Amino acid sequence: MDKFWFVLFMGIIGAVIGGVTNAVAIRMLFRPHNARYIGRWRVPFTPGLIPKRKSELARQIGKIVDEHLLTPESIEQKLNEPEVRGEIEAFLQIEAKKWMQSDITIAEILQKAHFSNAGANLEARMNEWIDQKYTAIKDFYVDQTVKESLPAEWLDKAEEKIPNVSAYILTKSADYFSSEEGRYRVKRMTDDFLAEWGKFGSVIQMVLGNTSLEDKIRPEIVKFLTSPGTKDLLDTMLKSEWDKVVEWKWADVLEQFSDEKAMQKTKKFVAGQLDLETFLNQPLSAYAVPFEEKVTSTLIPELTAKGITKMAKRIPSMMGKLKIADIVRQQIETFSTERLEMIVLDITHRELKMITWLGALLGGLIGILQAVILMAFPT
Template sequence: MNFFLLLLFMIVIGAVIGAVTNSIAIRMLFHPYRPLYIGKWQLPFTPGLIPKRRGELAEQLGKMVAEYLLTPESIERKLSHPDFQKDIVSLLQQEAKPFLASDKTLSEVLEKVNVHGAEQKAEQWVEQWIDKKYRSMKDFYIDQTVGESLPVEWIDKIEGKIPEVSDYIIHKGVDYFSSLEGRQRIKKMTDDFLSEWGKLGSMLQMILGNTTLEDKIQPEILKFLNSPGTKELMDTLLKNEWGKILNWKWSYVLTQFSDEKALEKGKALVLRQLNLHALFGRSVSDLIQPFEERIIDEVIPTLVQKGGHFVATRIPLMMEKLHIADIVREQVETFSLELLEEMVLEISRRELKMITFLGGLLGGVIGLLQGVIVGLFT
């Protein structure tokens, strides 16, 4: 009977020693948080393992995450995975629908994203763009002739229009001098002519009698205008003048008028045609409605596919610039020791308890063996 009590006692003592020893060893992983001293002598095993090695732990965790967990290859695979892209497309489509149906004006939307004075900035950009393009063209063409700068097709087309222009001028001339206004113009011109000649003019008027001088001149002017020779003369004059214009250099052309004023008028014309005030005053839904279905069904999936590929091919560079290992190390170093302990226990609490129980079990087995050996030799 005494042997069995001894055996039970030794089993219990061994189990308690094993369990307590493992429990203390586990606790020493975290505690104490700071070194303990007796006088100037630091107690061994203080602070605990994790507090003492927190810097190394943080560095190793950073390397593990960067080299084995959050690698460029794993992120690239995730971004390229069809299921991930499908989820992103679905998310963007859901987020886009309320935006596309928004009653807010374009100016209000831009104001929300801190783009202030968008209309004025757009006008300034258009004016600057026109200025830049004009200066560039002016510098390029300034030493060229009109004929050198115009396309051959334009020149041929203009020259082909000369006979039509000639016909138009003559036709308008005939219409004018056949009208009452034209007749009055001839009368004024003849009156001015006769008044300059004094008595000779009066004598000429007496010779004509009741017939006025404009009655004689008007038919002759119309006859001259309707003459085939006049048409040929007009064609020749216009061709000659056109030839002279083609030989003008743009530097000379620009001296004949204020190109700056023309530029300002051109910018004003473009801005009136663009009507940016009306554009920025329209609602987002009004602007996008004609394209809403296409944006949802085509544009967003295409952007996700191409955007995912674009990002995936640049993941290594992005990861290099992000320095993931340093981010993890710095973050872990900021954790309190209490938080680190809680994190580790949260993950491995059950396993640590099993280690304590295993220590007790092994201690009990060792106590049993010791009791058996003692019993055999007593």
Template structure:
């Protein structure tokens, strides 16, 4: 064989050996997936490197991600990025618009959240809360007077309304006695009065007649009611009673006016006025339609702006609670070996081929050197 053919042959042999060697080395990273035996003898280098070190690789990947990739500092930096805040604002606005245009009722939204019998539960809650509040107020203020509980400003305002109360009573009294019902009531009262006086009343009734007495008394009553002095007398009486009421203790009011039955009926009436069933049949759009523009353009950007530093300051705790390293480790451990092999090859396919070609190149260079050495050394 000529020298040139010998050198070429050795270059080819070296390249083939180098390429195959590196290809086998790469393959041994993944294959075989389990230990192989001949009889009881364990075949070396089985399983492959990645199957053998799978748990260690998963642990190190999790540690690398948590220590160097997804760190509190990197996430805090993201929360301070204006573009990120703008993107989050747009996202929240889009979700809010979706809620505003939804035909789902409040009841349906709550049922999606797992809350059932919302109307009855809310009614029971409101009744218990109101009853409890009234009882607690009674226990807190029972030994105090109304004057002790009310502020001086409130008492002053109530006193300023007393003349209005007096005028209201007199005006309604005049309206009543001017009506046919009022006249009939006065006539009946006169009949009862004269009947109680026996013969004297009968004689007086015969002399004057019922209609004559009523016609004479009513104008005088109206004059009395219109007289400023009457208003002053009534106002003084009301003021005196008001002063007495200020000295009442709350226990008196609670015992006389607010027994258990009254409290239950009062709270039931208030809850019924709230009309929970109708309320929960409304959509979010029904409730917030007039505020939609304000919510989208003012409150949501402000909410995102306030929420960003809130979460940013708590990222360290959140990441610790998430245990990102454990998440990555568990996910990697759950991957099948075929999937891991496919992922690595997809990521480093070019590099792995380059390593194979490099092995062939180095093998060829070594074969070339060996050919020259063979020719030079007899």
């Protein structure tokens, strides 16, 4: 019976020693937080292991996070997961619907973005842009001829239309002089002619008898206008004039027009077509709702896929610029030793407790083994 109590006593002593030793060793990882001194002599093992190696620990953790945990490949893989992509699409679709169904006007949106008097400013910018473009185009073409500046196909097509133009002129002229209005016009012209010639005009009228000069002239005018020779003559004349026109320089053409008046009319026309005030004061939904289905079902998924692809390509360079390892190191170095101890203990509390009990178990077994050996080999 004495041997049993001896073995039990040795086991308990070994267990206490093993458990306490492991508990002290675990505590020495963090404690003491600061170095202890006796005079100028620093007490060994102070501060604890982790406080003493805090900077090295922070650097190593940062390196592990950067090289093995938060890697470009892991981020790219996470972004490409269907759940993540679905969440991004859902968020964008909800936000897009809010905007597209909103009653806020474009002017109010610009106002919130600190663009006051948007209508006047846009019109001023538009007018400035028109002035700049007109000046640039004018400076570029001013020393060129019409033939040099216009495409060859345009010129060829215009030249091909000359016979059609001359036919149109002659047809309309013949129709005019065949009409009552044309008859009245010729009568006035002949009456004025006879009146200017005085007595000689009266003689001519006497010679014609009951037939008026207008009745003689008008058929001849119509006959002349419908004659093939007249058509050929007008074709030749128009072709000759066209050849002169294409050799004009734009400087000569622009001299015939007022720049200021032309620009004012252009600006007024463009402003009228755009109607900026009406456009800006319409609610956003008036323009966006017709496209809501296409935006939410087609555009946003496409943009999400393209955005994730482009983002994935730029992740390595972005992470290189962010310097994740330095960020983690700096954050850990700012932790107090107490906070760092609390974080580690919160994570490893169960494991450290098991290590303490394991030390007690091993110590107890060693104590029992020692007791058995002492009893087997008494001195």
